[in-house]
Amino acid sequence: MHPDYKLLIFDWDGTLADSVGRIVEAMHVASDRSNFARRDDFVVKGIIGLGLPEAIRTLYPEIDDEQLIAFRQHYADCYIALEAEPSPLFAGVVQSLDAFRAEGYRLAVATGKARRGLDRVLRAHGWEDYFDITRAADETASKPHPLMLEQILAHCDVRPEQALMVGDSSFDLLMARNAGMDSVAVSYGAQSLEALRAFEPRIAIDSFPELHAWLSLRAN
Template sequence: MSEVAPYQLLIFDWDGTLVDSIGRIVEAMRVAALACDLLPRSDEAIKGIIGLGLPEAIQSLHPDLHEPARVEHFRRRYSDAYLALEAEPSVLFEGVRESLELFREQGYQLAVATGKSRPGLARVLAAHGWLEYFDITRCADETASKPDPRMLHEILGHCRVAPERALMVGDSVFDLQMATRAGIDSVAVGYGAQPLSALREHGPALAIEAFNELRAWLVARTHGQSIEVGSYVG
């Protein structure tokens, strides 16, 4: 008889994990900096803050930006630039839609834990026809920003799942740090904001370069098999 899958709940970051939006975030941050007469940070520096809530991201990139009015101006210019770039919503990574449908059929609960704002997530969920798709979604503007584990605790409570039965999937160190602090296993994806070389330092259970590798790993675990995926054996 096949073994029971160890996880009941799959929690996903949004940008850089489910959707290919990192380039647009980088560009919008550069536009906002120029509009505020600030020196734009490098692409790598901007990618390094993706996953944080917007206030925390701005503070990390531009620590000398203190005046509330200037911070709000930056936030608005970023939001305007990002919305313009998202006139056509960022596409899902290959295999995401099919994999999520399979996970749902297999009985997993599905959740999103993101640094996006609630209005921003609602907009992109609607664009993909997913407003009612996930069991719960949590955003940085309605709870604590990553890597604080509060949003994961809230997701676990809503889904009534123990930490050891949940899995966090993300592309930033903040995702993995948050998972560790919540006592949750994590999966590092290397096709988003940050490279696997940085993410591996945070002890993910799995590291992948394509979303379909997650599906293969979970299917194998369901049947008590061991398969090689990327640089890890699950």
């Protein structure tokens, strides 16, 4: 176990699960059904990590409240259909998380997903009770506000300097910075490594098992 860290906190989409393509597709479909012009894939990937209302308003600042409700429903309908079989976890995620638990780390999820969506994928993987705590965007403040990390720290009775946030978006890393916490950037998710390096992560990884290798190296 790494001497500095007791708690590892993971984003879900683009960090643990290979779901970015489905999010982009669902956003395009929702745009079509709501009669808004599609944003290109790069722009849509740039809002992944935000809570859904915040993401939609970022893409379409002119949207009114009634349109937002309809847009959210179109997105949810499409995404749930795409997720009839849940997006696969990235290679090495299961083995690495099991190793982290065996080594005594506390584990948590901090996601831009809604609670209903997060619970659905946790059930699909048999992980209802796997993590010490999970926080979803619709039950707290959206990233990059640090509230969900502060709630996780309080639940686990861990100080910010003893925790590590792992994510694929600027919102993840900025949230960690706002909470006084170190971060790890993953290069295989929604945003480019170049964009993530601006937030000074402790390390950038190209595959999930590299995190375990880095922590194990630091522990010896």
